[in-house]
Amino acid sequence: xxxxxxxxxxxxxxxxxxxxxxxxxxxxxxxxxxxxxxxxxxxxxxxxxxxxxxxxxxxxxxxxxxxxxxxxxxxxxxxxxxxxxxxxxxxxxxxxxxxxxxxxxxxxxxxxxxxxxxxxxxxxxxxxxxxxxxxxxxxxxxxxxxxxxxxxxxxxxxxxxxxxxxxxxxxxxxxxxxxxxxxxxxxxxxxxxxxxxxxxxxxxxxxxxxxxxxxxxxxxxxxxxxxxxxxxxxxxxxxxxxxxxxxxxxxxxxxxxxxxxxxxxxxxxxxxx
Amino acid sequence: xxxxxxxxxxxxxxxxxxxxxxxxxxxxxxxxxxxxxxxxxxxxxxxxxxxxxxxxxxxxxxxxxxxxxxxxxxxxxxxxxxxxxxxxxxxxxxxxxxxxxxxxxxxxxxxxxxxxxxxxxxxxxxxxxxxxxxxxxxxxxxxxx
Ligand code: B12
Ligand SMILES: Nc1nc2c(ncn2[C@@H]2O[C@H](COP(=O)(O)OP(=O)(O)OP(=O)(O)O)[C@@H](O)[C@H]2O)c(=O)[nH]1
Ligand SMILES: [Mg+2]
Numbered sequence: 001x002x003x004x005x006x007x008x009x010x011x012x013x014x015x016x017x018x019x020x021x022x023x024x025x026x027x028x029x030x031x032x033x034x035x036x037x038x039x040x041x042x043x044x045x046x047x048x049x050x051x052x053x054x055x056x057x058x059x060x061x062x063x064x065x066x067x068x069x070x071x072x073x074x075x076x077x078x079x080x081x082x083x084x085x086x087x088x089x090x091x092x093x094x095x096x097x098x099x100x101x102x103x104x105x106x107x108x109x110x111x112x113x114x115x116x117x118x119x120x121x122x123x124x125x126x127x128x129x130x131x132x133x134x135x136x137x138x139x140x141x142x143x144x145x146x147x148x149x150x151x152x153x154x155x156x157x158x159x160x161x162x163x164x165x166x167x168x169x170x171x172x173x174x175x176x177x178x179x180x181x182x183x184x185x186x187x188x189x190x191x192x193x194x195x196x197x198x199x200x201x202x203x204x205x206x207x208x209x210x211x212x213x214x215x216x217x218x219x220x221x222x223x224x225x226x227x228x229x230x231x232x233x234x235x236x237x238x239x240x241x242x243x244x245x246x247x248x249x250x251x252x253x254x255x256x257x258x259x260x261x262x263x264x265x266x267x268x269x270x271x272x273x
Numbered sequence: 274x275x276x277x278x279x280x281x282x283x284x285x286x287x288x289x290x291x292x293x294x295x296x297x298x299x300x301x302x303x304x305x306x307x308x309x310x311x312x313x314x315x316x317x318x319x320x321x322x323x324x325x326x327x328x329x330x331x332x333x334x335x336x337x338x339x340x341x342x343x344x345x346x347x348x349x350x351x352x353x354x355x356x357x358x359x360x361x362x363x364x365x366x367x368x369x370x371x372x373x374x375x376x377x378x379x380x381x382x383x384x385x386x387x388x389x390x391x392x393x394x395x396x397x398x399x400x401x402x403x404x405x406x407x408x409x410x411x412x413x414x415x416x417x418x
Pocket of ligand 2: 032033034035036037038039040041074077128173174175176177203204205206207
């Protein structure tokens with residue numbers, strides 16, 4: 001593979017200039033709150049899988065809604081790129097959500113599929129650590145790893161439930177800090193109610209704890225029945241959203257809603273036509 | 274505002290001064306660009322690899338330690354060797370006037386010192402993106418000529 005050509009192709013896909021066909025292969029999303037250690041864990045995984053496996057990483061960061069610009073900093077954590085023996089079998093691309101275009105998750109799907117078609121064994125997507133785009137990225141992956149960290153004693157929050165439902169594996173990172181094992185306990189308790197609870201790994205990306213296990217598991221993660229259902233739901237929502245967002249009249253209809261008072265019902269009717 | 278560019282901001286060498294690079298990275302983001310920040314202590318090879326993988330059109334180098342005369346031309350040469358001729362190289366930091374013409378000759382298109390307003394850096398990016406002034410271009414233009 002010619003790296004430069006691959007990089008240009010990915011830009012073309014991102015700019016909507018190149019169509020992609022769906023490819024079979026392993027796409028794993030790594031998601032979790034900001035700063036929990038997703039990039040550091042990815043680094044640990046890459047150190048263990050490369051150069052034996054060819055791994056691509058799509059690291060997603062938010063676009064500023066005000067300026068349309070983005071600061072893409074996940075690469076800083078990837079010390080593996082300094083390792084000449086390994087970096088040749090790794091490809092890392094930073095992606096801005098460009099949320100104004102509305103359809104970023106489907107573009108990430110195209111990028112991931114193109115990487116699989118370019119002979120990568122595994123594509124890891126590091127998602128933005130918050131909100132709905134995180135759930136939507138889950139629609140693209142066929143396995144999902146949710147990363148948690150030591151919380152400030154607030155237990156497992158209700159709003160996390162949706163995300164945990166998606167998890168095929170949970171990693172509780174920062175085991176070197178106080179409170180991490182309590183989170184494992186809390187999660188274990190709350191997951192006893194589920195009949196196919198995902199496995200939990202206690203890890204420390206900075207101390208190297210749990211990373212061998214994580215790297216081994218990532219290649220052979222079993223799909224949970226409930227995560228499959230949650231993922232398919234996200235896929236359906238995403239597909240439906242794309243129908244709206246990709247409609248050429250989308251922006252014009254929004255203008256009419258905001259300026260002429262077009263109602264939501266009437267707007268939806270226009271999309272149907 | 275000009276078109277959105279993908280810009281790598283990099284700190285080559287052992288220089289640990291990263292405030293300026295971070296200020297510039299943020300200013301470019303606020304100007305609507307997608308900025309990939311490499312973090313401290315990158316080798317020229319790593320910087321070129323990042324530019325290639327990220328398909329960036331610009332690379333901004335920051336140096337306050339005095340190693341610019343060696344490192345900036347090195348990055349320019351490696352970019353050309355990698356066939357990344359259309360990438361625009363610019364830089365900033367503590368870079369004495371006397372050193373600049375040598376850097377321009379090597380292919381660097383702009384040097385910004387302390388106190389540069391971020392609007393000027395944004396103007397440069399917008400202007401340069403309309404020119405054929407990549408590191409492999411024979412054009413001898415540089416900003417502030
Ligand atoms: C703060 C500082 C430090 C901090 C750095 C903190 C940090 N994380 O950045 C600390 C205390 C750690 C430090 C340490 C050292 N420092 Co010091 N430091 C400074 C100081 C006072 C200010 C630098 C700064 O942050 N400025 C604020 C930022 C925003 O400005 P800036 O970096 O210049 O960036 C602006 C422009 O230059 C430009 N720019 C910069 N990079 C880029 C890149 C691009 C692409 C673009 C477009 C523009 C651009 O845009 C920015 C915004 O306008 C300078 C003196 C000075 N007045 O510059 C000395 C200075 C840079 N340090 C110096 C030295 C020698 C050192 C030390 C070796 C030891 C020492 N004597 O203190 C160590 C080495 C550290 C290391 N590992 O490299 C010397 C360098 C001498 C030289 N080049 O010949 C200076 C010039 C002081 C001096 N007059 O002697 N330092
Ligand atoms: N103590 C401790 N710190 C860690 C661990 N893993 C990561 N960190 C630190 O947590 C901070 C954030 O790490 P990242 O890997 O960038 O986290 P992230 O989840 O990718 O962050 P975003 O991409 O910004 O959402 C860094 O300062 C890391 O050094 C860990 O296991 N223990
Ligand atoms: Mg990250």
